[in-house]
Amino acid sequence: MSDNNKLKIGIYELTGCAGDALLILDCEMELLDIFNAVDIQSFLMAKSDNIDGDLDVALVEGSVSTEREIEELKDIRKRSSIVVAFGLCATVGGIQARFSEEEWTQNLKEVYGDTEMTHTKAVHSKPIDAYINVDFYLPGCPVGKDQFLNFFTRVVQGAPPESYPVPVCVTCKYNENDCLLNKGIPCLGPLTADGCGSVCPNHDVPCYGCWGPAEGANLTSEYHLLQEKGFDIEAIKKRMSNYSGSKFQEFFEQFKNKESK
Amino acid sequence: MKIVKMKRENLSSFLEAISREAELWAPVKKGVDTHAFQVVKDFSEIDLNYTRTILPPRKILVPSRFNMFQATKTEYTPDFSHVSNKIIFGIHPCDISGLLTMDKFYSYAIEDPYYLESRKKAMILGHSCWPDEHCLCKSTNTHIVEEGYDLFFTDLKDFYLVWIGSTQGDDLIRLVPDLFEGEIADQDIQRFMQWREDRDKAYSSEINFVAMADLMELRYNDPVWAKLGEACLACGSCTNVCPTCNCYNVEDRPVLGAEHSNISRCWDACTLENYSGVAGGENFREKRADRLKLWYTHKLQAYISKYGKPACVGCGRCIATCPVDINIKTVSDSLDGANPDAFWNRLSQEVTK
Incomplete structure (x- = not known):
């Protein structure tokens, strides 16, 4: 909790199209209520003064596709009471995770050849629960507005979110x-x-x-x-x-x- | 009960008159060859030449989701905004029987005000129909109705015979009495008798319901259920389209930036995995076979034991809906001794190329 008794929230993007983070900003009618209800500590798409401290809830979008993302994800888990897989890529890995290890290796070679990766190394794309414990899943490509607002409002009130178990x-x-x-x-x-x-x-x-x-x-x-x-x-x-x-x-x-x- | 006659060309004048009294719902074309009950403003949209709508008319009385009440930490306010005066025109006998079944479910042990209030304010204007290959209402004896309507229109081409089933129905007639004739000629009666005979012959499908409740009990552990479970897509469609399914779930929907929650009621389906889930993450019916067994026990055994007839009105919606042919007909036939592979011969196949 923040000093003002609001939940501290962080929104993070790993490998994906950032559509889920964008969905939050697309809740135009509710945006003021969203920002009033919680203390958004980190949200790269929406603001520049981001703080990477302890969080009550972290929403993580995207699949894990580089070694640096593995470290980043583990760090988010350490700092957060609740971690939510936010969107399809975080939940199941997305389109980039549909390949077997073998196919992935072949694809990487086909696309990048022998190019040397300097800042981080690519890894076989996986959903975030391949590396950390996940508390809640919010699927969608991108997540739906109603689904997000329902989830968000329940979490703000300290209630567990509804799951979406039907086809x-x-x-x-x-x-x-x-x-x-x-x-x-x-x-x-x-x-x-x-x-x-x-x-x-x-x-x-x-x-x-x-x-x-x-x-x-x-x-x-x-x-x-x-x-x-x-x-x-x-x-x-x-x-x-x-x-x-x-x-x-x-x-x-x-x-x-x-x-x- | 009284029967009057109305010329076909008077129908739109009649609808015009009654639509001033309440919200008018009627079947309209939805897809290429599908229909749905919708609120009608333009009467030319009404298509009475339909067999079955995708969803049964219970959706008009209890929508798939509505708010039951608003709750704060200390009090709650009931919300009956889904209730309003409605006239449902063009309902077929099977669906009228469906509503009569819902009446029993929702008032037998505990009265459900959210259904009953809605029901009280809805007038039922039935309409005759002609069966297709999926209609089983003759087997369920719901092809004719003797109760449950305010008015019932039997279509005899250039005129209707109109059954008046209630004083409220009579009041509608009295709005525009000039549109109706009290005298019914002998040849009109002959026409009706002939229509009834022809329609009875038009049914091509039937279910043998004799001793069905006993068969359901005797075959409770039959391998047929595992076979059906293998095929079932667990999509819940059979349940959602059934005129006698009535289960629902209640969810808290807190309102962002407000102090209250909406307590929301939504349809649920026992054929869906989540239905039998309980606190602590346990699930009594994780297997599709067990869920199908529950659904069919309700339709073919439990309801028969309680009310003396199946909770199936023969509308054929489960037959028209299920992509893998699990429906009241194939299941009843299997219980009655038919080979289940006859309708699902893919079951024995493994996942092969």
């Missing part, structure tokens, strides 16, 4: 959309965490999974379903693993095992 299909049905899977369109609604308001299916565009895996998603059934609709294994793998970061890798390892047999 996109729930809101999609509330919005009375015709099921795209039933029309033979490869929608990832059943596999994907809700919170976006089913924005893509609302416009007849299939869910691409950008909020990351929903808890309890049935990968096998969705896989068979897409196969039945005529999609080939590579297309399904690509689609399903695009935004799932490191979380669906184990499932797709099964294919590799089959292939190598």
Whole structure:
């Protein structure tokens, strides 16, 4: 707590597009309330007088993709009572974490060749819980405004945030959309965490999974379903693993095992 | 009960007159071939040539999320802002039966004011329908209704026969009595009888509900449930579209920059993993198979034991919705001895190339 009895908050960005930090600033109507409710100690996108001291809550955006970020993240954990994985990249690693170690090494070589890294070394991108304990997860690409404000307001009042354990299909049905899977369109609604308001299916565009895996998603059934609709294994793998970061890798390892047999 | 006749061309004048009395809800086209109940201002949007809306009309009475009350540290203020005078026009018999089922759920043991207040202020203007391949209402005996409506319109092409089911319904007729005729000719009655006969023949799907509650009990540990669990996408869609599902969750929504919280009520679905989660992180039904079993026990056994009929009104929404064919028809058929692989032959496959 600060001297003025407000929670000390820090907002940090690792490797990502910074869309989640931007989302906070995009809460224009609520911005004064947000800054009044807490003491924002560090928020690189919003202010310049940042202090890296002890915090009540740290929101960490982005995946861990360099050695320097590993150190930075560990330092944030040490200084913070609560650490929140803020957005898809922090939660599951994001698009950059969808590759196996082997594929990643190959990609790095392809892109950078033999260029020597001087200030830090790249590492295989991972979600932040690969290195530290995480108290709460807030998925989304980027996190939704309502979701963030709900979370933020509850944390300010000392209540644990609501989790988002339901798939996109729930809101999609509330919005009375015709099921795209039933029309033979490869929608990832059943596999994907809700919170976006089913924005893509609302416009007849299939869910691409950008909020990351929903808890309890049935990968096998969705896989068979897409196969039945005529999609080939590579297309399904690509689609399903695009935004799932490191979380669906184990499932797709099964294919590799089959292939190598 | 009284029956009057109305010429087809009088319908929009009638709707015009009643829409001044309350908010008018009716089926409108939503997608290419889907429909939804919506508030209607322009009557040309109403599409009565629909089979089923994606969500049942219970959404009009208890929305998917609304505030129950506002709470501060010391007091609370009830919030009934979701309640208003409504006229729901174009409801089919299955959905009227769905509302009658909701009435029982929400008043049997503890009265739920948030539903009942909303229900009291809603007038039900039913409309006849024609079955498609998913309609099972003849099996559930909900293809005709004898209660639960204020008015009911049977569409006989150039005219309607209009059943008056309540004094409130009669009051609507009396707003514009010139639009209706009290005399119904013998040939009109013949037309109605013929329509009824033709429609009864139009059903192509049925469920054998005889001894279904017993089968549900006897097959409680049947391997069919594990098979269904393997296929289930756990998306909750069957539950969200069901006219007789009524479970909800209550969440505290503190308001930023204010002293109060909104206590918000939202639909919940027992087919979702989180539903059976309790404090301490335990979950009684982590397995999809167990959750499906719970849902179907409720529909096919518990409700039958209590009220003598299934908690299914045969609307066919779960059939039209589920991408992996887990629905009231396939599950009932499986319990009745059909081979579950017949509808889900992918189940036996492993994850292969």
